[in-house]
Amino acid sequence: MIYNYYIDKRKNNKLDDFIDIHLEHPIETTNYEYLKVKLCDFKFLNNIFNISSNLMNNQFNIRRYSKTYTYVWGGSELFLTDEGFFDDQNALLVSEVVDATQHKSTITYDNTSLTYYNTATITDDTQSYWENILNDTPDTNRKMELQDSYVNFIEITSDERISSFDCIFYRDNSISSPVSIDIVLKKYNTLSGFWDNIDIQTLSFAILNVNEEQISASFSAVDIGNSISPAPNDKYRITSNTGSIPFPLYIIKLQVDKQIPVYDSGTINTPVEHTITIPDGFYKSSNFKTTLNDLLSSYKLTATIDQYNNKLKISNDNPTFVPTIEDLIDDNYQLDLIIPNIQNMLENWGINNSHQTYIPVPFNSYYESDTHINLINLSKIIITTDLNFQNKTHNEIIKGNEIHRGFGNILAWIDTDEAPYTCIKYRNYEDLTYRIENRHITTIRLRFYNEKSQPLILDNSLLHLQIIKYQKKSY
Numbered sequence: 001m002i003y004n005y006y007i008d009k010r011k012n013n014k015l016d017d018f019i020d021i022h023l024e025h026p027i028e029t030t031n032y033e034y035l036k037v038k039l040c041d042f043k044f045l046n047n048i049f050n051i052s053s054n055l056m057n058n059q060f061n062i063r064r065y066s067k068t069y070t071y072v073w074g075g076s077e078l079f080l081t082d083e084g085f086f087d088d089q090n091a092l093l094v095s096e097v098v099d100a101t102q103h104k105s106t107i108t109y110d111n112t113s114l115t116y117y118n119t120a121t122i123t124d125d126t127q128s129y130w131e132n133i134l135n136d137t138p139d140t141n142r143k144m145e146l147q148d149s150y151v152n153f154i155e156i157t158s159d160e161r162i163s164s165f166d167c168i169f170y171r172d173n174s175i176s177s178p179v180s181i182d183i184v185l186k187k188y189n190t191l192s193g194f195w196d197n198i199d200i201q202t203l204s205f206a207i208l209n210v211n212e213e214q215i216s217a218s219f220s221a222v223d224i225g226n227s228i229s230p231a232p233n234d235k236y237r238i239t240s241n242t243g244s245i246p247f248p249l250y251i252i253k254l255q256v257d258k259q260i261p262v263y264d265s266g267t268i269n270t271p272v273e274h275t276i277t278i279p280d281g282f283y284k285s286s287n288f289k290t291t292l293n294d295l296l297s298s299y300k301l302t303a304t305i306d307q308y309n310n311k312l313k314i315s316n317d318n319p320t321f322v323p324t325i326e327d328l329i330d331d332n333y334q335l336d337l338i339i340p341n342i343q344n345m346l347e348n349w350g351i352n353n354s355h356q357t358y359i360p361v362p363f364n365s366y367y368e369s370d371t372h373i374n375l376i377n378l379s380k381i382i383i384t385t386d387l388n389f390q391n392k393t394h395n396e397i398i399k400g401n402e403i404h405r406g407f408g409n410i411l412a413w414i415d416t417d418e419a420p421y422t423c424i425k426y427r428n429y430e431d432l433t434y435r436i437e438n439r440h441i442t443t444i445r446l447r448f449y450n451e452k453s454q455p456l457i458l459d460n461s462l463l464h465l466q467i468i469k470y471q472k473k474s475y
Contacts, residue, residue, distance in 0.1 A: 003027060003467040005444075009044075010460055017455035019463075021444040027467055029439050036433040036468045037387055037444075039411045042426040044461035046418055050377045051288075052280040054457055055450075057345040057377065059277050061338035062299055063358055066269045067330040069323040071261035073230070076163045080156070080256030082134035084109040090132040090142060098125040105129040112158040119150050133254045138168045140212070143250035146240060147181070153239030154254065161230040161259040165219040165238065169203055171212070173247035178206040181242045181249060185219040188235035195237060198223040203249075214252070230259050263323045268333065282420045283375050285310065299332055301361060310372035312350050316361045335361045343398055344452050347374040379417040380451040381424065384408040387444060390435040397453045405455060408447065409434065416450075433468065441467065 005021050013019045029035055051058050085107060087093055098105045103122040106115045107130055114130075116122070122129055131142040146152055146169070156162070165185060181203045186195040201217040219238070221230045240249065276295050283291070285305050289312075292303035300318045305311070314337065321330035337359040339349055346355055350369030361367045382397075389409040397407065411434070414426045444465070448456040 001469040003469075005465045005467075007463050007465065009458060009462070014459050015457060017457050018445055018447045019461075021446070021465065023442055023444070027441040027469070029469065032472050034435060034470050034472060035438060035441070036435050036470065037385065037411070038428065038431075038433040038466040038468060039383065039426075040428050040464040040466055042383065042412060042414065042461065042463045044381075044424055044458050046416060046420060046422050046424050047460070048378055048416075048456060048458070049280045049282055050375055051278055051283050051348070054280075055344065055377050055454060056340075056342055057348055058280060059275055060340065060345075062274045062276060062296075062301075063271050063336040063338055064274060064299065064332060065271045065334035067266040067321075067333035068269055069263045069266045069328045069330075071263045071323070071325070071328070073161060073259045074262045075260050076257040077260050078255065079160055079162065079258035080112065080134060080158075080254070081136065082132050085114075085134055086132040090135070092128065092130060096128055096130055098122065098127065098129065100125040111160070112156070115155040115157070116144060116152075117155065118145060118152040120148065120152075121145070133252055135253070136255060138170075138214070138253040140170060140172065140214075140252055143170060143252045145248050146183075146238070146251045147242070147245060147249040148247075151240050153237045154251065156236045156238075156256065158234075158258075159232045161232055162221050162234065162236060162256055163230050163259040164221060164257045165236075166253070166255045166257070167217050167219070167238065167251055168253035169215050169217065170250045170252045171205055171247050172250070174209055174211050175205060175246060176208055178204060178208075179245055179247075180204050181240055181245055183217060183219075184237075184239055184241050185221070186237040186239065187221070188237075196223075200241075216253075261325055266323070266330070266333075271334075271336075273338065285373060285375070288373070288375060299335055301335065305373065310350075312369040312373050313366050314361050314368075315366040316363050318363060334363075337361060337367065344377050344454070348377070349373060376417060377452070378450045378456075379415070381412075381414045381416050381456065382407070382410055382449040382451065383412040383414070384410050384447045384449065385444060386447075387434075387441070388437040390437055397449075397451060399453050405447075405449070405453060407449065407453070411446070 007019055007021060009019050085094055094107050094109050096105055096107050100123050103119045104115050104117045105122055106113055116129055131144050133142055133144055183201050183203060184197050185199040187198050189196050199219040201219060203215045205213050207213050278291055289303050289305050302315045302317050304313045316335060318332045341355055350371045350373045352370045354370050359367055384407050386408050393410040395407055412426055416424050418424060448458055450456055
């Protein structure tokens with residue numbers, strides 16, 4: 001007697017990794033009967049992704065160490081020179097804006113403006129009044145008058161933290177007695193609306209009966225009481241507060257230093273592990289690489305696959321981090337891959353016997369897999385049953401991940417390495433049957449696995465199963 005069962009898995013067990021066949025009437029045997037089971041045919045649409053949450057091969061982690069820097073304002077570097085303002089021939093590169101009514105002339109480059117005030121000479125807005133006194137090599141042919149009958153001044157406006165001024169002053173008239181002149185560095189007080197004196201240097205011209213004399217002077221942008229310190233967006237003036245002198249006083253060099261942030265060596269922060277999820281889907285080497293690159297872009301890691309040996313390479317493309325005031329955190333100071341110790345995922349990534357919990361991706365270098373990647377996660381479907389075979393089936397199947405299960409008796413071992421969305425068909429042309437020891441059957445459970453002992457959820461399948469009752473020959 002033959003009992004036929006034609007099953008559409010979608011009816012009762014669509015999202016299960018098994019099918020339960022509930023017999024309308026129990027099958028029972030007497031002492032002179034025995035049973036065999038036969039899978040006649042099987043068919044399903046190959047829509048099982050090769051990377052998916054079901055296969056547990058779609059997630060890995062990045063362990064990321066960041067490094068945080070701190071800084072203090074200290075030290076200085078040369079800030080104001082003729083760069084950008086003048087060319088090698090000392091000709092202006094920027095526009096000069098002259099306001100004859102206010103007796104001032106302004107030149108601006110980037111975030112810095114220099115204004116020259118002279119009530120005696122700045123009277124024509126078609127003329128140029130600036131000389132290249134910003135060059136580090138002073139030239140007495142390039143001079144700007146700072147004091148004569150009137151007190152004039154030069155004003156500096158910048159959003160840098162100006163710390164000091166380096167100047168050279170010059171006279172080209174003979175003197176018959178020593179002359180002292182007080183040069184004042186002033187800073188604009190935004191609260192009071194007045195200019196505060198923050199440094200005064202006395203120039204002592206003492207070389208008598210000589211036409212030329214130069215005196216260097218340095219000014220600090222921090223006052224003696226340290227109540228005024230450098231800050232961005234400050235205005236400074238260099239002028240004289242000496243009422244009358246017997247010769248024109250010129251400035252032939254004006255250079256400025258700015259404060260710079262001094263950074264510490266940084267503190268490595270507690271690492272954070274980020275889970276990277278590869279979207280479920282069918283993958284080949286090209287779109288696997290592309291997907292990894294999309295997922296790893298924020299870490300500045302790049303995936304490539306060697307065209308000759310199919311090895312996966314993860315390169316660390318992070319540039320050398322240079323802290324700035326706006327960016328004090330090196331987000332990707334150290335990056336480690338964390339690939340789960342799951343057999344099929346290790347095969348995906350081409351990792352054989354070198355698995356380690358944390359795989360560093362060196363800065364300015366790369367990590368390369370041990371061998372070729374393998375994205376085939378389903379080359380076989382194994383159909384098992386809970387029926388008790390007289391001759392147990394034997395298997396030596398590896399464990400693909402932590403949800404692997406031990407097999408029952410195997411009914412069929414079916415090739416599934418077909419293109420996605422093709423139909424996988426099995427027909428029992430060999431007429432294979434298996435004698436079973438069961439004497440009373442009310443339910444038959446079939447389970448589905450891949451070749452790595454991982455349960456498979458088939459959301460579609462059709463199968464034809466037979467239970468065949470035989471008479472024992474001894475009766």
